[in-house]
Amino acid sequence: MSHHDDDLHGLLAEYETPSALVAACKKVRDAGYAKWDTFTPFPIHGIEKAMGIRMTGLPWIVLAAALVGLASAVGLQWWTNAVDYKFISSGKPMWSIPANVPVYFELTVLFSAFAALFGMLILNNLPQPSHPLDHLQAFGRVTDDRFFLYIEKGDAKFDLAETQRLLDGTHPVTVDAVNEDRRTSDQLPKPLVLTAAVIAVLALVPFAFIAKARATKTDKPKIHAMGDMDWQIKFQAQQPNPLFQDGMAMRAPEPGTVALDEHPDDEHLTAGKVDGQFVRTFPAGFKVDEATMARGKERYEIFCAPCHGMSGNGDGPVAQRAMTLAEGTWVPPTALGQDYLRQMAVGQLYDVVTNGVRNMPAYGSQLAVDDRWAVVLYLRALQKAKAAPVGELTDAERAALK
Amino acid sequence: MAKTKETAKEGGFGDNIRMDGLATKLMGIAGGIGVIGLGASFGLGYTSDKSQFMHSYLTAYAWILSIGLGALWWVVLQHLVNAKWSTVVRRVGELLASTMPVLALLSLPIVIPALMGDSTLYIWADSQKMHADHLLHKKAAFLNRDFFVVRLVIYFVFWGVLSRYLLSKSVEQDKTGAPEIRSKLQGLCAPSMILLALTLTFAAIDFVMTLEPKWYSTIFGVYYFAGAVVSFHSFFALALMWLQKNGRLAKSVTSEHYHDIGKMMFAFTAFWAYIAFSQFMLIWYANIPEETEWYHVRAHGAWGTVSYLMVAVNFLIPFFGLLSRHVKRNRMALGFWAVWILVVHWLDMFWLVKPHMHTEHLPFSILDVTCTVGMLGLFIAAAAFASQKVNLVPIKDPRLEKSLAFENF
Amino acid sequence: MAMAQSPFDLAPQGENAFARITHNVARVAEVSKPPRGWYIAFGIALSLLSVFGVSIGWLFWQGIGIFGNMNPVFWAMPIVNFVFWVGIGHAGTLISAILYLLRQNWRTAINRFAEAMTIFAVICAGIFPGLHVGRPWLPYWMFPLPNQMSMWPQFRSPLEWDVFAVGTYFTVSTLFWYMGMIPDFGTFRDRSTTKVRKMVYGLLAMGWRGSSRQWHRYERAYLILAALATPLVLSVHSVVSFDFATAQLPGWHATIFPPYFVAGAIFGGFAMVVTLAVPARQFFGLKRIITVGHLELMAKIILATGMMVGYAYSMEFFIAWYGGNDYEMFTFFNRALGPYAWSYWCMIFCNVVSPQVFWSKKMRTNPWVILGVGVLVNIGMWFERFVIVITSLSRDFLPSSWGYYKPTFWDFSLLAGSFGLFFTLFLLFCRYLPMVAMAEVKAFHPSAHGHGDEHH
Known part of the structure; x- marks a missing residue:
């Protein structure tokens, strides 16, 4: 493979087995490289140690999100039920902590879960639409059955001949030079942008209707979506009712009926x-x-x-x-x-x-x-x-x- | 780390896995403490307040029984799910479970007075009081002295035979190496688990729930079970640490095993809280008088303080304490939380039992200490007794290799 | 396609184990035509889905008077269906999360589609409370929105907890499911032959290339999500049980409800997993990935959780007697011997008796027996909710208000229609998404270990 030095982005070594890759990792790690990575179809047990990867700080992000979630749940329930819109329900206090615990728990978990996924994506610098490796035919197998080790030219210790020798010494299938990606446009694809824009506009439509409904007044009567809920087929108090002889819907109590606090004898x-x-x-x-x-x-x-x-x-x-x-x-x-x-x-x-x-x-x-x-x-x-x-x-x- | 110089080879096993003299020494010390503790309790109880003695004794007994039952449940579970990580520590669990005969004997000071119609603890022991009460006389078919004893005999015979059998089969495998013992025990443990669930539930009901014979909760057995599991794992971690400190299992048991035990402590701390909250919240919410009464006593005055304290010490503090993997893998830290859990689990038993004695104030007494220490001593002595002639590791269990090499992700 | 009749029974291709796994799973979504069985199933599912659409349309047009609900059975089939579907939705996250934490590696064969099943079941569940209230334009009242009435939801109500529990569960399950699929979307993207596929799967994969530094954070995030999802699974069905257990109605108010509902949900969820797994492995030639061994393990879990449910049934009965409460005692007596005794014994037979066949090794290794028991348990778990809701409500404290509830045609058509929605979504998932977690299956393959560097 011939290339100009300017074009070079890094060197990629390909391996057949996970164990070959792990062995190579130890050598590269010990040689003192920093800007390098491995690419595998599945997580390989023990490769963190071989590569010298430090434990991620993700758990702390999740913990912080959990506390925010808990605080939101406490605040939400306290504000809505104990302050802003008070009413008594089944004789419980306005601010009923035992009855609030389920929502405390759910919001804590919800916030933490979002933090776990999005924290992982952000720390991993995803989404990452393109990468110089994408243009290598062989690299397509990285999500199937092959294992790759990639050292970037940007690494302080990178030296084409030296690094090539190091990689050759790790029993790879091949070692390829990878060029800078000068083909992929740095613009997002047009259809994608268009679709996203249309979805964004459409998503605003319901909100626009709600905003309009809240900001305007009408003298029209309300819409009766289900008539038989508003106009039920039943007799109401004080209405006539031909079913009874006296023609009234309301029934008088039976003669001799005594209400609870009546004392007819006294x-x-x-x-x-x-x-x-x-x-x-x-x-x-x-x-x-x-x-x-x-x-x-x-x-x-x-x-x-x-x-x-x-x-x-x-x-x-x-x-x-x-x-x-x-x-x-x-x-x-x-x-x-x-x-x-x-x-x-x-x-x-x-x-x-x-x-x-x-x-x-x-x-x-x-x-x-x-x-x-x-x-x-x-x-x-x-x-x-x-x-x-x-x-x-x-x-x-x-x-x-x- | 413990010292590993003395390596008694047993069947080519590169670690010290025999108790030898240590068992005798432990039996002597623990047994001595046990006898003195219980002796002092009987002495103090005889000369002072009988009610105080009975309630302190029951508190301590509910606590020690939960550790023993937790051990038995754990061993049955390991066989049932064919667990691999735990093989190297399973024998210690089997030894702790084999204390059932001593636990049966320890129940006598509760059972004999009840049998003689003494209603200090259990009002149902007095059949006249039972028949005088409209609600209680309906329950007399279950709550009576004879049936109580019959049930206890069934529980202890089942637990005793099961724990004995599991230990002896496991020891037999040490000699014969017969691999089919594994599948045989797995088959046995499936029905045993069902019986264990039922006997444990009814034991919890009999010993603790019937203190207030009008109160009832369908989840009560699960509540006691949750406490049993979390306290057993704590005791288990401490037992392993002690053994390692004394040069036993020093190489075989690693941070990985402590990590798993710590996970169980953590998980069941949360599980206990889940069960405790479910029971409380449902009774609080529905507010049915005959149920709420039980919590009403525990929600006011000094008992109210204990209840709020328990939310913190039984759940919040150990939950956050055990959250980190570093804590679970660090022996000092895990040991601290193990002791913590055993203490707060004792407080849980105190909270279950003692409001029956005094609804106003907390009847703490020296008897609580002497009874607990005494029973703990005899419990340890019983485990040490069983450990005399056996290996501390099931050396020919086919899963042992995996257990030794086991790593957490 | 060489063999038109069954393109999925091709011999595994690929030079190594990893490639074979990729091929086995990916071809399901790549062949131009799925097997005939898929079309038949999809046709049935679509017709049921249209039944669902028509029923909902009629319900909205006519109002909830078309239900059989009556005094005193105000809560009836919609809530039964809701609890049934939420229960089904538990096995997915359980398999993904709890079995992951318990290091049960066999879960990798089934976790993906169990997760999908969870999400679709929760979608089905979520529809019923909305239908039940009869005012489909007002469900936003459930959410804490500052609306025109300046009114907030009532957080002391278990029904409001449900909104949060089911909503959180659906969201977290979806995140978990999607996150698990990211690497597999990468595989699909790299195997794509058309531009559209490459674009769609590429978007979903978000540029995943399998970097080990990314895998490290990914695995940590997965572990955290699993650790979060585990108590979440417990909480969701516990909260659903609170809907009943916080009430004072005999037969509803039992403190054992939360763990009992959770066990029942796992039980029913696993039954649904085997109900789907047995035909799926048959249709799509996945017998090498979802093995009889996996089915046997699930059969054991069904047996174990079935026993837990049985334990709860017996505890309820014992305490109903022991509690000495006449109403409680009557309710349980009435369940077993009253007008709805048929539903009670149907439940006992399906949930407690039928799984007992799994004590026999021969039975629990026969996929068709497992399928049969799975179907029975699904029926039994539906009846369990029916028994709890209907028998308790129809015989409450006042004999003068007793009644006998009969579901109407529309009650049943909505239930049947919800199966249509479930199976339609599930079949689309089988066709277009990675049905098995390829990366995870590979990671547990014997040749996946990174240790043996000495051999070179």
């Missing part, structure tokens, strides 16, 4: 009446104590105070606002300390809470029976506080009033 408790007369006493078994009073106060302040005011003067925030706006139809809430209310039977007060009166809505559906009585109890306490006889005050209170 009219005193549930209606505040006995024989059609409002009762003047609290029901039997109703405990008049601090706890009930506190409960009544709490319910009162939630349900009654918005209109009637915290101390029952009829000046709650709703009433005040209505006054400010001067609403014509507004009926001011009753001041609860008035005499006729102080004389009113507790049964009737209970009835008003339950069923409402005039403009006041019924609270029976929002307050349980016991809570309604507790509100009445608290109301009595308010009334008493507003017009307490001096005789009922303690000495200290009397002193404070003076």
Whole structure:
């Protein structure tokens, strides 16, 4: 083979067996070469030692990626479930570490795996589209059944004659001079670039649609992709239904049905009446104590105070606002300390809470029976506080009033 | 590295593979420690708190039994998969597994009180209490004294006969060199593995899970098994290091073998964590009262601290400690982690057993030390006893050559 | 082609063992016409695939009302099929990763196509949850995307763990599979005779030339991926088992579910490997590479994992009794004797009884017996998931809500169609990609040792 010195890239020796190659490696290694490599169809056990290859740093890259993956998983789950969009699920804490462990693990592995593959490719300088060896016919067998040793001209110790002699002494099949690759274009092939460009553009299309959808408004109704999910063939509450005699879709409970907290026998408790007369006493078994009073106060302040005011003067925030706006139809809430209310039977007060009166809505559906009585109890306490006889005050209170 | 000058040739084997005087010496020292340790335990236990003694004893027993069962499982596995790397160290495993008779004897202080109706450990030992409880009386068909003893006899007879047989066949091969012993044992080990899985599971249930007879977990046997395997490998590594330090197997056992043992320690540390997490997470998530109760006790107060500690010491720390191949190949480092694992595995047993005694505080006691040291002494003495007249290497096993030349990638 | 009838039974060509391996594997993808069996199989697979397409089309048009799902069996065949396919997908990575770490060199004969099988099975699996929710335009809700509702996924839900577990598994398995093929793509590239082949395989090989410095990092990366994939395999089916086991439903809530599902997945996965390997070696003349010895080893693994599954069945039964929980006890009683007893005993027969024939050496060295048991185990593992899902749901706490679930035609057509997708992908893989890891097989060939330099 004749060549100009400028054109030479290196010397390639070919071997038939792995053991011949390994023996050659030891000689080349001991001769002190640095820019050389071997090429084999499969990894050869023990060649690292023969070539003096040091352990790769890849495991450290993977470890770092693993830690990043773990941190991402912790951060993702913490931010999304414990900070940004909190809601309770099956009684678990917002930030539930045991329930987060599976995703910790998966993301750690995912990041590590990417690092292992891409780290390997980057460290190996892949992809590597061309190499001077590609133009040697014989080198095609490197992925089949032949073993090659290549010393580059760029090596400091490279000397054509000397290196040739060294390689000849390792029992190769042949030793070939390899020329610089001046044939392969340093441009990527046109069809490849074109395909890649088309794919890249097409890949952007869905994102463009999403961006458009997010940035624009429409007055058209939503698209019903599956009509029978949105318009199900069923009767809804309050609709007519010809199947039943009364023509209604909703069914009334069977006569005599008793709900769980109903006490149909205890009219005193549930209606505040006995024989059609409002009762003047609290029901039997109703405990008049601090706890009930506190409960009544709490319910009162939630349900009654918005209109009637915290101390029952009829000046709650709703009433005040209505006054400010001067609403014509507004009926001011009753001041609860008035005499006729102080004389009113507790049964009737209970009835008003339950069923409402005039403009006041019924609270029976929002307050349980016991809570309604507790509100009445608290109301009595308010009334008493507003017009307490001096005789009922303690000495200290009397002193404070003076 | 250990000194290799004294080379007793046995069948042309170029390494010291006989225990000779060392066995007697070890039997004396370990046996002595064992007798003193257990004697002190009985003395202290008799004079002070019975409940403390029983629970400390059971903790130590669950620990030592797991090492013995780990050894038996390992030997059966090596035969079953026809392992080649382990041939040179297999005999040591066989010797550790042959301690079954001593382990059976050591169970007596647990079994006899139960048999006599003492419900300090097991409430089911008292049939009146069992019948008084609506839930428990349904379980009386399984949880009763007679059936308990029958089961234990089955376990120990099976383990004892199996370990004895595996050792004797292996020793027989040393003399006859009959290669068909290999395939014969491989065939035997397939059904043995199934029986071993079942007996190990039920032993774990009987000794530990029935402490809280209302609690149950289908994975419990696997949990105990995971701990058994990781602690056996740790003990195994230490045993080999000790032998090499005393000039035995000095040339035959190499860093490659330690590397493999280290891999098993590493893998089963992770496996233990996987099983422990699965059990905890499923019970925590479903939050069914009769299951959660068990973890509830272990999640609060002093026991809560132990539980959090275990996440670190039983998993995170040894996992990262054993991650590197350099650690697995370095005897000092591997020895450190082996000791670490044995200690934390003991803590695991403590965590399984002791909340039954005190749900509020940690009932540590000198009895924990004396029972553990005593049982460890007798266990080692039993292995030393078995090692007196045998080679430490199955010299005529056809796989030995591969095992000696074995290298990790 | 000289012999039109079976071009794959040619005598091995090449001057040495390595060349023979290359030739044996590469010719499968190089001959201009595959064997007739391939066409027949591909035709069947394509027709099943079109069944799949039609079924999905009808499902999207009509909604999930076409399923047999009913009250109280809200989870039915789609989830059964999902778990079934994910399970199949376990053997591939197991063979590649765990057997690699355990130095089981025989794996090289089968690892490549077991990995391919994994990926295709996971694709089949991944389709079912998407179909099951009935709103095919909303699956992006599963991903942590800042969408227009400012809503995030619910990470305390096992179903969300599934998304991450199966997604990670699919990604890592694909990376592992692709990485293993890089050197073999290099071989295909160097043997290419047409420009298109050279271009395509060349792109896939990324300029791999077998440099030893590259092999060194490559092997390290492979080892790391194997070490990562091993716990990953365990985690994936464990997470799938959490879908059930975190619930309080009797028959679902058992702490042994994670390892039990993993063992079952390996069991079913290996069964699928032998189901594919026996015909593949027959069609493509790979009997010298996938030997009876390899099949025997897989038969042993099927037996061993079958026993593990049997262990889990018995533990569940024992604890159902021992736990003293009436509901739990009833569920298991009902499985064995209730209205779905047929499915339970079908499962027991296929999964526990049928592999017992492998105790006999004669049986486990007969490829057709292995194939038969493999098919039975596949059926049994499908029924295992059916038993877990259906029997538990159809008889829950309130007898008033009990029901009997019957799958509809579309439930079955989707299952059959998913096999069409699986086999179509698999047959394309056999035709165009390196079916056996040539480089790895060569590396374990007896003449591959680099030691004996003294002979020269």
